[in-house]
Amino acid sequence: MRRAALALGLVALLAWPWASPRYFVFLASLSLVNAIVAIGLNLLSGYTNQLSFGHAGFLAVGAYTAALVTTRWPDVPVVVTLAAAALVTGLVGLCLGVPCLRLEGLYLAMATLAFGFVVVEAIMNLDWLTRGNDGLRVPAARLGPWALSTDTARYYLVVAVAVVMVWAALNLARTRTGRALLAIRESEIAAQASGVHLARYKALAFVISAVYTGVAGGLFAFVVGFLSPDAFDVFLSVDYVAMIIVGGLGSVPGSIVGAVLLTVLNDSLAGFQNYRPLIFGTLLIVSMLFMPGGVASAFRFLKGERG
Amino acid sequence: MTTAALIHVIVSGLATGSIYALVAISLVIVYNATRTLNFAQGEILMVSTFVGFTAYQRLQLPLVVVLPVAVVAAAALGWAIERLIIRHAISATHFDVLILTLGLSLVLRSAAGLVWTHDEFPFPPLFTNRPVALGPVRVAPVSLGIIGAALALMLALYLLFAHTRLGRAMRAVAQNQRAARLMGISVERVYSASWMLAAVVGAIAGVLIAPVIFLSSKMGLVAINGFIAAVLGGFGSMPGAVVGGMLLGVIENLAPLYLPSGIKYSVPFLVLIAILLVRPGGVVGRPVRRKV
Numbered sequence: 001m002r003r004a005a006l007a008l009g010l011v012a013l014l015a016w017p018w019a020s021p022r023y024f025v026f027l028a029s030l031s032l033v034n035a036i037v038a039i040g041l042n043l044l045s046g047y048t049n050q051l052s053f054g055h056a057g058f059l060a061v062g063a064y065t066a067a068l069v070t071t072r073w074p075d076v077p078v079v080v081t082l083a084a085a086a087l088v089t090g091l092v093g094l095c096l097g098v099p100c101l102r103l104e105g106l107y108l109a110m111a112t113l114a115f116g117f118v119v120v121e122a123i124m125n126l127d128w129l130t131r132g133n134d135g136l137r138v139p140a141a142r143l144g145p146w147a148l149s150t151d152t153a154r155y156y157l158v159v160a161v162a163v164v165m166v167w168a169a170l171n172l173a174r175t176r177t178g179r180a181l182l183a184i185r186e187s188e189i190a191a192q193a194s195g196v197h198l199a200r201y202k203a204l205a206f207v208i209s210a211v212y213t214g215v216a217g218g219l220f221a222f223v224v225g226f227l228s229p230d231a232f233d234v235f236l237s238v239d240y241v242a243m244i245i246v247g248g249l250g251s252v253p254g255s256i257v258g259a260v261l262l263t264v265l266n267d268s269l270a271g272f273q274n275y276r277p278l279i280f281g282t283l284l285i286v287s288m289l290f291m292p293g294g295v296a297s298a299f300r301f302l303k304g305e306r307g
Numbered sequence: 308m309t310t311a312a313l314i315h316v317i318v319s320g321l322a323t324g325s326i327y328a329l330v331a332i333s334l335v336i337v338y339n340a341t342r343t344l345n346f347a348q349g350e351i352l353m354v355s356t357f358v359g360f361t362a363y364q365r366l367q368l369p370l371v372v373v374l375p376v377a378v379v380a381a382a383a384l385g386w387a388i389e390r391l392i393i394r395h396a397i398s399a400t401h402f403d404v405l406i407l408t409l410g411l412s413l414v415l416r417s418a419a420g421l422v423w424t425h426d427e428f429p430f431p432p433l434f435t436n437r438p439v440a441l442g443p444v445r446v447a448p449v450s451l452g453i454i455g456a457a458l459a460l461m462l463a464l465y466l467l468f469a470h471t472r473l474g475r476a477m478r479a480v481a482q483n484q485r486a487a488r489l490m491g492i493s494v495e496r497v498y499s500a501s502w503m504l505a506a507v508v509g510a511i512a513g514v515l516i517a518p519v520i521f522l523s524s525k526m527g528l529v530a531i532n533g534f535i536a537a538v539l540g541g542f543g544s545m546p547g548a549v550v551g552g553m554l555l556g557v558i559e560n561l562a563p564l565y566l567p568s569g570i571k572y573s574v575p576f577l578v579l580i581a582i583l584l585v586r587p588g589g590v591v592g593r594p595v596r597r598k599v
Contacts, residue, residue: 245406
């Protein structure tokens with residue numbers, strides 16, 4: 001049953017570009033990119049209770065890394081480019097995560113918020129590298145002899161990466177690391193008493209989260225094709241927080257549902273820019289008041305499990 | 308750079324700092340009552356300033372009326388938010404309430420944009436901008452006016468907290484809610500009063516700063532520097548909030564003189580990250596201890 005549903009979902013995912021107009025292929029790519037970010041943020045916030053308002057900053061680091069690597073060395077295969085984006089963003093995550101170990105709750109939220117602002121300012125000021133406010137055009141990704149220059153090609157790239165990332169996230173919960181992170185969420189003191197190295201695992205959660213977001217950033221650069229610092233403002237970070245709140249904290253399928261839901265909603269509200277924050281804000285308040293576990297817990301409730 | 312010019316920069320830094328200090332105080336008032344970081348504080352400030360401005364412009368009321376109208380609007384808004392939304396989530400984790408206020412800030416900003424558009428409006432100045440000479444030093448009366456008004460408000464708050472029943476009740480709730488309840492204090496009433504008081508302090512800060520930075524739906528962003536000021540002084544401490552606000556205002560105004568200009572907007576955030584790393588308890592605060 002479960003396996004059949006999974007296979008069906010995968011087939012639908014692969015058949016999507018043939019069944020829908022070009023624009024929806026782009027939208028699907030963007031949804032999947034956001035889903036990867038949401039999973040990364042959820043590994044940090046949902047698993048270890050460290051709320052981040054700076055994930056747009058990580059996304060920007062990943063995106064600019066990928067864009068700059070492709071501009072300098074156009075023949076580098078896309079896998080290497082994404083690995084570079086993951087590596088750089090992971091290092092940034094480590095540099096932010098280790099000092100942030102001292103902080104929790106609202107202090108951490110403020111520090112990550114500040115990080116997001118500083119990244120955007122840095123991109124604006126390093127214009128010899130990033131072209132600042134003029135923006136940076138991203139060349140097509142290459143995989144061996146092929147240039148991934150159509151929406152469909154980019155979509156398959158995103159699907160392939162997303163499947164690997166989702167698979168890894170789902171299995172993380174069953175590894176030693178995943179169990180340690182979940183133990184930290186339930187109680188830091190109890191986890192520590194059971195021999196979980198608190199500092200190491202919290203820093204690790206930061207790095208894993210940054211790596212996810214960095215890879216998503218690389219994909220974002222190729223899917224969108226043009227980067228400018230104002231795309232990565234604090235409101236994008238807030239959108240990611242909204243995705244995991246609506247989807248459900250600590251749930252990988254919830255992250256995906258939340259990301260797809262909000263990306264599609266965001267897109268359909270493109271003509272009503274003034275109403276967008278109103279609807280997003282209301283959504284946040286309503287889901288926090290009436291559905292604190294997000295869509296994921298609503299699903300569990302429907303299936304008859306107690307959440 | 309001459310001493311006189313330096314003093315001029317420091318005075319305008321203190322003026323900006325007074326606004327940060329007031330916003331920081333309003334955040335601390337809410338935090339001490341409901342243990343919530345109120346992300347919507349800046350938007351409450353913005354909306355009540357807009358209401359005051361509308362009363363001045365549409366109803367042709369005199370300029371003196373802007374402040375009382377804004378204060379009443381702020382109190383009503385603060386009461387409504389606490390009573391209708393925050394109270395329902397009182398048993399939730401602070402993480403959840405943080406998200407609620409975040410949602411509120413988006414809603415308020417967007418609603419203000421729909422009502423008043425996202426344009427910038429010139430706000431009628433309460434104090435003239437033409438510098439006056441005090442000996443060799445030239446200062447803008449608007450800076451002195453802001454500093455003076457802010458100090459007066461701080462004094463009023465001090466008297467409220469030190470010498471009234473309500474103020475003592477608020478301090479008791481900040482220290483220990485259960486003990487306060489056992490002493491017969493209505494904790495719920497303190498919640499309402501705190502949110503209203505915080506909104507009022509914010510509204511006064513809004514009316515003071517609006518002539519300087521223009522009135523717009525984006526002016527709520529001043530709250531971010533208010534947060535930083537509160538953290539700088541040690542979150543939860545009122546004197547700390549004042550010190551933190553003044554310090555941040557002066558640093559922010561002095562930094563562009565010594566650092567490359569591009570870095571200007573990052574200064575408050577770099578200050579925040581630095582202070583969180585070195586002294587998370589704030590410059591004047593004691594280190595935070597956690598009980599098991």
